[in-house]
Amino acid sequence: MSCPSFESLSAELDGELAELEREAVRSHLDGCDKCRARRTELLLLGSAVRNASAAPFDSKELKARLMATVQKRRRASAFRVALGVAAAAALVALLVPVLGGKDVVTELVGDHLGTTVTGEEPFDVVSNDPNVVERWFDGKLDYKLRIPRPPAARLLGGRLCNVGGRQFPLASYEREGRRISLFAMGTAARGREGDCKEGVRGFTVCRQAADGIDYMLVSDYPRSEAKRVLTAVLSDLR
Amino acid sequence: MIAEASWDGGLGVTEKELLTLATSAANRLKRFAYHLCGDADVAEDLVQEGFLRALARRAQLRDTSRALPWLLMIVRRVFLENRRKTQRHLQLIEGDETLMDPPVGNLEEEMFRGALSEEVADALAALPEEWRTCLLLRELDEFSYEEIAEIVECPVGTVRSRLARARAQLLVSLHTFAADRGASRGGRR
Numbered sequence: 001m002s003c004p005s006f007e008s009l010s011a012e013l014d015g016e017l018a019e020l021e022r023e024a025v026r027s028h029l030d031g032c033d034k035c036r037a038r039r040t041e042l043l044l045l046g047s048a049v050r051n052a053s054a055a056p057f058d059s060k061e062l063k064a065r066l067m068a069t070v071q072k073r074r075r076a077s078a079f080r081v082a083l084g085v086a087a088a089a090a091l092v093a094l095l096v097p098v099l100g101g102k103d104v105v106t107e108l109v110g111d112h113l114g115t116t117v118t119g120e121e122p123f124d125v126v127s128n129d130p131n132v133v134e135r136w137f138d139g140k141l142d143y144k145l146r147i148p149r150p151p152a153a154r155l156l157g158g159r160l161c162n163v164g165g166r167q168f169p170l171a172s173y174e175r176e177g178r179r180i181s182l183f184a185m186g187t188a189a190r191g192r193e194g195d196c197k198e199g200v201r202g203f204t205v206c207r208q209a210a211d212g213i214d215y216m217l218v219s220d221y222p223r224s225e226a227k228r229v230l231t232a233v234l235s236d237l238r
Numbered sequence: 239m240i241a242e243a244s245w246d247g248g249l250g251v252t253e254k255e256l257l258t259l260a261t262s263a264a265n266r267l268k269r270f271a272y273h274l275c276g277d278a279d280v281a282e283d284l285v286q287e288g289f290l291r292a293l294a295r296r297a298q299l300r301d302t303s304r305a306l307p308w309l310l311m312i313v314r315r316v317f318l319e320n321r322r323k324t325q326r327h328l329q330l331i332e333g334d335e336t337l338m339d340p341p342v343g344n345l346e347e348e349m350f351r352g353a354l355s356e357e358v359a360d361a362l363a364a365l366p367e368e369w370r371t372c373l374l375l376r377e378l379d380e381f382s383y384e385e386i387a388e389i390v391e392c393p394v395g396t397v398r399s400r401l402a403r404a405r406a407q408l409l410v411s412l413h414t415f416a417a418d419r420g421a422s423r424g425g426r427r
Contacts, residue, residue: 063264
């Protein structure tokens, strides 16, 4: 075999040759001093490139900027909600695609996790008193939010979450030692049946309407139990 | 796959997940952007702008294990767009089909000692961006040719060719430097 091309040697070094070509190049290298010297030089060149380019960068400020970018988006979105841009009538039309949307359920679970497990998403309002939590949401939504007062669950607090690019209130409860998150998704579409989805990143998400509002509950209960819990939680709104 | 978690067969990552992915890769993103533009402050701007775009298009990221190549691709797109606005970058040396065949010399000792570090950095900076980017993605990040092709948005064969050209050009530059230095030492004697 004549000497392989420079490009073949370069690709061989990267482990990117097809098997046949690789075998041919390697067997050539065994008997060719010049190509072996070239290969060694390429190896050393790689090491020299890494030495010359791998200086560590300080990225603290960059991380802060990235986090600020997300917070700014959330604030901008909250501001739009506060202005009442999403009028109730429009919301009815928008809600169906939102709930059928691609990321919504995953995002709800993400918010549930952020609030209850990782602590990355602290409450905007911490209180066991539903009146206090309701007052905090006053003026931030274009409808009057009622926080359910289920007898078997203890309210922990509330937060305004960004879900699918819109702001939705979350009320967090403790029930039988488990954390559950209740999201009010706005005006319910007429005639919509409640339903449940199990196994969403290990959680169950159920939907049900009460008092004209669509609610979604995230919990680690199995499907049938999660449905009963949501019905119980919403019972005093009916 | 995040996609499996979605209710209606939906795809993509949440804002929070994307933020976590981007902050955990902040060093690599910044280094990549720095090697594109050559300025640490501009590099942060590029990453931030890229991140904003990624947020808007996060539904496109179907597999979080591909997050880094995807983010790098977006950062590079931002860089190329900015460059197009500020200068007329019309010529790519790839038009020249001949690949330089550098001499096989004895650079080993000096490379081992790192004595050529500054010269390597200068020679790297002098490479066309397309070649340099492929080389650094390979040498620093150890991406496969397929991943590099995804990041720089070109065929795998082009990646292979760019890598060879970048290496050949670097060797030529370093041999030239070594020869000049030898001559200048000889002259002083």
